[in-house]
Amino acid sequence: MSHLSHGRTEDTSTGSLDAIPGFGPDDEDSRPRDRRARPPRRVRRRRTVVVLAAVALVTAAIVVLTTTLVLPFMARFQTPDYPGPGQGSAIVTVAQGDTNQEIGATLVQQGVVESTKAFNEALQKESGGKFIQPGQYQLKKEMKASDALAAMLDTKTSAVHYAAINQNLRQSDVFTILAKATSIPVAQFQALAKNPGQFGLPAKAPSLEGYLHPGEYRFALNAKPKDIIAQMVARTKKTLTDAGITDPNEQYRMLTIASIIEAEAGEADYGKVSGAIYNRLGPDNKETSGRLDSDATVSYGLGRRSYQISDQEKQDASNKYNTFANPGLPVGPIGSPGAKSIAAAKHPEKVPYFYWVTVNLDTGETKYAVTLEQHQRNVDEYTAWCGAHPGKCD
Structure with missing residues (x-):
């Protein structure tokens, strides 16, 4: 009996809570509850990547929508205008009686400003009650409308007399073009031609014929007839000099042959x-x-x-x-x-x-x-x- 009892006592004493279901260290119920709810680290990283990808997709979608829909929609309410400062050159003629709308249309047609609306807005904001005077203006292409307006209002710097002289025109034809461009009477140019020596021509030259160099000219508004002729003669002499012809008599001979x-x-x-x-x-x-x-x-x-x-x-x-x-x-x-x-x-x-x-x-x-x-x-x-x-x- 005692042997059996001692045996039972050993069985009981050697047994522990680890052997009782629900109390062993390998039983998941024995772990703290908050630790049991947290996913493995690998799963957490996967979720982070998914979230970041979703954010990127949403951001890209917003950019696409803004570029394709919002910005074009907003542009419809903006006034087309070049950023400036412009490039190249354009001669714009404002005729007597031209309205602001007609002037704006001319500027658009010649590529000076991007829209008549931009030009009209500049007129309303910055003209200060001034009016654009009839005449010819030397401007740039692709100017900001306000800059083009400022240049046209400042006639001292932009207003010019523009004349285009074709090759091989006779003296009489050139004088007609100059008179039309400058409003200077033809007779004043004809009078100057009677004394070609004052412009450095050889004594045998009967007139200015041959020395009125072809090309485009932009004369100052206050230019005198003598200044205009002197400028054209100077260009002819430069062309001759550039060609290696420096002697005045030889220049005269070359001009005769060339004509x-x-x-x-x-x-x-x-x-x-x-x-x-x-x-x-x-x-x-x-x-x-x-x-x-x-x-x-x-x-x-x-x-x-x-x-x-x-x-x-x-x-x-x-x-x-x-x-x-x-x-x-x-x-x-x-x-x-x-x-x-x-x-x-x-x-x-x-x-x-x-x-x-x-x-x-x-x-x-x-x-x-x-x-x-x-x-x-x-x-x-x-x-x-x-x-x-x-x-x-x-």
């Missing part, structure tokens, strides 16, 4: 026609005995622009520009040549020709010849072309 080249040929033929002219001016020229035989020079001396010249007119040696009756160059230039024809006069092409004729006035096709017989066939081609195109050869 004939421009009157007789298109730009593509400047070099060849120049070479043919030099062949005619050469001391060994037996083909034409030193005569240029230029219709353009005779026509200039007659005060006409037609190339229909009679035989009697070609024989009139009293016309100092008649290169049929008088050998060598005419008394002076017959127009205002540009830089390219001056360069051709300075550097003629070496050609064997003595004759040239433009056989198609539409395309400018020019044919050359060494002998008069060859030249006459080319002239016949020109005559046939004129017959097929009435009025174009007058």
